[in-house]
Amino acid sequence: MKTKIKYKMLLLLACICLASCKINQTRNGLEEGKWIKNKSYHTTVFTETGKYKKGIKRGSWKNHMNNKLLSKIKYKKNTCYVIEYHNTGKIRARGFSNKEIVGSKTEWLPTGKWEFYDSEGLLLGTKIYKKGIPIEEIYTQ
16 A cells, blocks of 8 residues: 555656656747757757747757767857867867847857867867958968
8 A cells, every 4th residue: 555655656746847847838939948959851860959038049058960069059148159069079169159130030140259170179260250251360370
C-alpha cells in the first residue's frame, strides 16, 4: 500500500515538473519564454535555443549544427554580442550587431569592431562596421 502511494506521489510530482517546464509557448501570437527551434536539411540538423519576451529574443541564445556549437549570441535591447565558432571549437569571429530597420524588415547588422580568427585561434584581422558595411579592414601579418 505504501509503495502504491509513493508511486502515485512520484508520478504527480513528475507531471507538475513537466507542466512547469513549458517550451515553445506563444502569448497573443508572440513567442514567449524558452524556445528550442530545430531545422533539418538532408542529414544536417540546426538547433537554436534561447528565450523570447513578447516575440523578441532576449538574453543568451545558442546555435548548433549537428550538436556542434556554431554561435553564442547575447541580446540586450537593440544590441547583441555575437561569438561565432569554427568546427574546431575555436572562435571564428566576434563583435556587436545592432537592430536596424532595412526597408520593411528588421535586421541585425554588424557594427563597430569585429575580430576574425583562423581555425587555430590566431587573429587574422579586424573589420570596423557601420550599419553592416565594413568601413575599415586591418589584417595581421
